[in-house]
Each structure stands twice: as C-alpha cells, then as structure tokens.
Amino acid sequence: MEHRTETDFLGSRRIPAEALYGINALRARENFPDTTIFYEEWYRAMGLVKQACYLTASSYYKALEQKLGSAMPAIRRVPAPVLEAITEAAREVSAGQHVAHFIVPAVSGGAGTSINMNVNEIIANVALLKLGFNPGNYSEVDPTEHANIFQSTNDVVPTALKVAVMLLLNDLEKSVNRLRGGFEALEGRYRDNLRIGYTQMQEAVPSSYGKLFSNYSDALSRDWWRVSKCFERIKVVNLGGSAIGTSVAVPRFFVMEVTKQLQHLTGLPVTRGENLSDTTSNLDAFVEVHAIMKALAVNLEKIVNDIRLLASDIAGARLKLPQLQAGSSIMPGKVNPVIPEFVISAAHQVYANDALIAGLCAQGCLDLNAYLPLIGHALLGSLKLLVASCNTMLTNMISGLEVDTTASLDQLLRSPAIATALTPYIGYHKATEVALLMKPGHKSILEINSEMKLLPAEKLEEILKPSNLLKAGYTINDLT
Numbered sequence: 001m002e003h004r005t006e007t008d009f010l011g012s013r014r015i016p017a018e019a020l021y022g023i024n025a026l027r028a029r030e031n032f033p034d035t036t037i038f039y040e041e042w043y044r045a046m047g048l049v050k051q052a053c054y055l056t057a058s059s060y061y062k063a064l065e066q067k068l069g070s071a072m073p074a075i076r077r078v079p080a081p082v083l084e085a086i087t088e089a090a091r092e093v094s095a096g097q098h099v100a101h102f103i104v105p106a107v108s109g110g111a112g113t114s115i116n117m118n119v120n121e122i123i124a125n126v127a128l129l130k131l132g133f134n135p136g137n138y139s140e141v142d143p144t145e146h147a148n149i150f151q152s153t154n155d156v157v158p159t160a161l162k163v164a165v166m167l168l169l170n171d172l173e174k175s176v177n178r179l180r181g182g183f184e185a186l187e188g189r190y191r192d193n194l195r196i197g198y199t200q201m202q203e204a205v206p207s208s209y210g211k212l213f214s215n216y217s218d219a220l221s222r223d224w225w226r227v228s229k230c231f232e233r234i235k236v237v238n239l240g241g242s243a244i245g246t247s248v249a250v251p252r253f254f255v256m257e258v259t260k261q262l263q264h265l266t267g268l269p270v271t272r273g274e275n276l277s278d279t280t281s282n283l284d285a286f287v288e289v290h291a292i293m294k295a296l297a298v299n300l301e302k303i304v305n306d307i308r309l310l311a312s313d314i315a316g317a318r319l320k321l322p323q324l325q326a327g328s329s330i331m332p333g334k335v336n337p338v339i340p341e342f343v344i345s346a347a348h349q350v351y352a353n354d355a356l357i358a359g360l361c362a363q364g365c366l367d368l369n370a371y372l373p374l375i376g377h378a379l380l381g382s383l384k385l386l387v388a389s390c391n392t393m394l395t396n397m398i399s400g401l402e403v404d405t406t407a408s409l410d411q412l413l414r415s416p417a418i419a420t421a422l423t424p425y426i427g428y429h430k431a432t433e434v435a436l437l438m439k440p441g442h443k444s445i446l447e448i449n450s451e452m453k454l455l456p457a458e459k460l461e462e463i464l465k466p467s468n469l470l471k472a473g474y475t476i477n478d479l480t
Contacts, residue, residue: 002016003015004135004136006136013431014109017135017136018060019101020098025103025118027114028114032104032107032109032114033105038105038115039164041380041384044168046119047091047119048266049160051094051265052262052265053056053151053239053254054078055265057078057150058259059261063253068426073201080145082140085131089122092149093123098252099133101118111153111154111372114373123147127141128141150251150254155239155241155276161379162270163374164376165234166234169383171383172296172303175390176220176296177220178390178394180221187217191209192208193209193408194206195208196408203415203416203417207470216299226295230289233288234286235270237259240254240272241255244281244367245276245280245281245367246277263466268459275327281366281368281376286356286379290378293354293382294351294354297350300346300386301340304339304344305344308337319404320403321339321400322397338346342389342392343393346389349381349382351469353369356375357379363370367371367392413445413446414444416438422454422464
C-alpha cells in the first residue's frame with residue numbers, strides 16, 4: 001500500500017495515500033481507543049454546517065468586492081475555485097458520502113476538535129481530487145486555512161449536533177404521533193369491551209379495553225406535544241461565535257448571515273443565540289431536551305409493561321401479541337414478548353443516557369464544555385432508540401394486537417371486582433359479602449344475584465351494560 005506523509009507541529013505520520021482523512025484524525029484514532037461508531041447523522045450535519053459557512057464566506061467576499069471594488073485590501077481569502085470545490089465536497093459530506101474516511105470514535109477528548117478536523121480533512125482532500133490534485137496536497141487546499149474558514153470547533157460542532165438533533169426530532173415527532181394513532185384505533189375498536197381494572201396487581205373495579213388504550217393514547221399525545229416543543233430549546237445555535245462566543249477573528253457579516261444561510265439550507269428553525277458566549281458555554285438545553293426524551297421513555301416502558309403482563313400466560317393471555325420469532329432453543333413452540341423487551345431495554349438505555357448527559361453538561365468549565373462528543377452521542381442515541389421503539393411497537397405489536405373479549409367479559413363477571421359497581425344499590429357491606437362469596441367458587445355475579453335475590457335480574461343487567469359501568473359516575477335516576 002502506498003503512503004503519504006503528513007506533518008503537524010507535533011511531528012509526522014504516514015497515512016494511506018488514498019485516504020481522505022489526515023494526521024489530525026489519525027492522532028485521534030490513536031489517542032482514543034474506542035470502537036463505538038460516531039453517528040452518521042452528526043457527520044452529515046457537519047456537512048450542512050460547513051456548506052452554510054462556505055456559502056456565507058462567498059457572499060462576504062462578493063459584498064466586499066461590491067463595496068470596495070479596486071480598493072479591496074489584501075485580506076485572508078479562500079480562492080474562488082477552492083471555495084467552490086470545498087462547498088461541493090461539503091455537500092457530499094451532508095449526503096453521507098465519504099463517511100468511511102471519518103475515523104474519529106464516538107468517545108473522544110478535545111471538545112470535538114477531532115470531529116471538526118476529520119471533516120475538514122475529508123472536505124479538503126475531496127476538493128483536492130476535484131481540482132486534479134492528490135490527497136494531502138494541502139498547499140492547494142488546506143484543512144484549516146480553507147476548510148475551516150471563519151470557524152471554530154466550538155461553534156461548528158455543537159451547531160451540527162443541534163441540526164442532527166432537530167432532524168431526528170422530526171422523525172420522533174412523526175413516530176410518536178403514528179403510535180398514538182395506533183392506540184387511538186384500538187381504543188375505538190374495543191371501546192365497549194369490558195375488562196377487569198387492576199390496582200397494585202389485584203382485581204379492582206370494572207373497566208374496558210377502550211379505557212386502557214385511551215390511557216396510552218393520551219399519554220402519547222402529551223409526549224407528542226412535548227417533543228414538538230423541543231425545537232424551541234434546541235434551535236438556538238452559536239455559529240459565528242468562534243472559540244468562546246466572542247466571535248474573535250470572524251467578520252461581523254459572517255456572524256450575522258451564517259445562521260440564516262444554515263436555516264435556508266436545512267429548512268430548520270435554527271436561530272442565532274442572543275448571547276453566543278452563553279450558548280457556547282452552557283449546555284442546559286441538551287439536558288432539558290433529553291429530559292423530555294426520558295419522559296417519553298417512561299411512558300413507553302409503562303405501556304409495554306402493561307401489555308406484556310396482560311399478554312402473559314400468568315394473566316391468562318387476554319391480549320394476543322403477534323408471534324414474531326421462536327422464543328427458545330430448547331422449549332418447543334415458545335414465543336416471547338420480544339417487542340416489549342426491546343422497548344424496555346431501550347428505555348433503560350435512555351435513563352442511563354440521561355444521567356450521563358446531566359453529569360457531563362454540569363462538567364462544563366468556564367467558557368466551554370470539553371465533553372460535547374459523548375453528550376452528543378448519548379443524545380442522538382436516545383433519539384434513535386426512541387424512534388425505533390415507537391416504530392417497532394406500531395408495526396410489530398400494536399398493528400397485530402388482538403383482545404380476547406369473550407374471555408375478558410366472563411372473567412369480569414366472575415370477579416369480585418364487579419361488586420364495587422353494586423355498592424350504590426346494595427351498600428358496601430352487602431357488596432363485600434357478594435365479593436367474598438364470589439372468590440372461592442368463581443361464581444358469576446348473575447349466579448350470586450340469583451341466589452341472594454339482591455336485585456331484579458333486569459336491573460342487574462342494566463347496571464352491567466358497558467355504557468353504565470363506564471360512564472362518569474351515577475345519577476339519582478340510576479337509583480330509582
């Protein structure tokens with residue numbers, strides 16, 4: 001394999017001749033021996049942010065020419081052919097091309113400098129190839145002088161993270177709403193099918209599957225609303241703020257225009273922070289947004305735990321889950337509730353990520369947070385897991401879920417839980433007597449009523465109608 005030699009102020013390294021990465025990325029891989037893969041969503045977002053920077057730089061140069069004409073001073077400037085080439089290279093990065101040459105792992109030190117420089121090296125080397133040069137010929141296109149023009153790691157990398165988060169939030173908002181719609185459909189289908197309601201895993205009072213599924217639909221409606229509000233928190237970026245938000249060494253034109261250019265490119269509501277130093281040094285927005293992710297994870301875990309329990313053999317399998325895969329290598333015919341298990345596992349990963357994000361965001365020191373790479377990785381990981389959880393719940397569980405309505409009704413009529421519905425008519429103590437009689441023999445309330453002559457049969461049938469058992473309280477007319 002042929003190699004080229006690249007040099008920085010620390011020394012030299014041999015790099016495969018055709019590699020699009022350079023010495024900065026290679027040092028990162030040597031220094032950070034982590035095998036966790038950096039998320040492509042963040043890599044693509046880096047391409048979008050770089051495009052915005054290059055297009056804004058181009059507009060800046062044109063504005064200078066129009067204003068100064070022949071009086072243009074000698075300033076730091078990217079030559080037009082180079083600027084055009086790196087802009088096209090950044091477009092390719094935003095499309096996910098060349099990602100195999102991004103070799104920085106997910107867990108790294110340096111506040112994201114390795115992330116930024118690896119992308120800069122890819123952009124510079126792709127541009128070199130477009131201009132007819134070999135990778136590594138940095139005298140023509142330089143990863144820092146050209147690909148990093150008017151930028152700092154400390155504004156580009158967190159801005160790209162927020163872009164990646166917003167794009168995934170779009171996906172999450174849609175997946176939560178689709179899942180909510182799935183439960184809403186179940187609510188309508190089983191609105192009047194009765195079941196036993198449980199408190200503390202004990203039979204309690206009559207309810208319905210419609211009520212159960214409405215609980216999940218309403219919880220997911222709140223999640224949908226909360227996720228939609230995340231954009232307000234995450235949209236504020238520090239692009240143009242340079243190293244610590246003071247915009248040192250950056251043209252004011254660039255500071256004022258680059259976020260608008262990014263908004264135009266992405267279609268996202270990105271907004272320049274009013275105080276770029278605050279946006280650079282304080283990462284509480286990530287903590288707040290992830291807390292909303294955690295709330296969704298809690299609801300998803302609660303939902304699948306309920307469904308897993310009701311579909312279990314222990315509970316008589318009143319719910320029937322789709323049979324998706326063989327559940328055992330030794331027990332014939334066994335099928336496990338793998339979708340609830342996946343979602344519960346994902347939820348607990350989100351909880352762990354929440355603790356990690358809170359702790360590392362608090363570790364920000366003075367003007368910068370050095371732990372952005374892992375903070376971002378955890379946040380993107382939670383988003384991807386939650387999107388996946390909602391999608392697989394809908395496709396592989398909710399869409400094929402069935403209720404054994406006949407067995408559920410029979411179970412309710414033979415349960416002491418039905419006695420509570422009689423208390424307005426026969427009183428608490430007599431209803432307790434009924435419940436105790438029902439427990440040992442599993443007699444139905446119809447049989448008990450026939451034996452005890454508690455109520456006229458027609459009245460009992462009226463009380464036991466779903467419309468009466470499920471309505472909001474009783475009226476004086478029900479008693480007369």
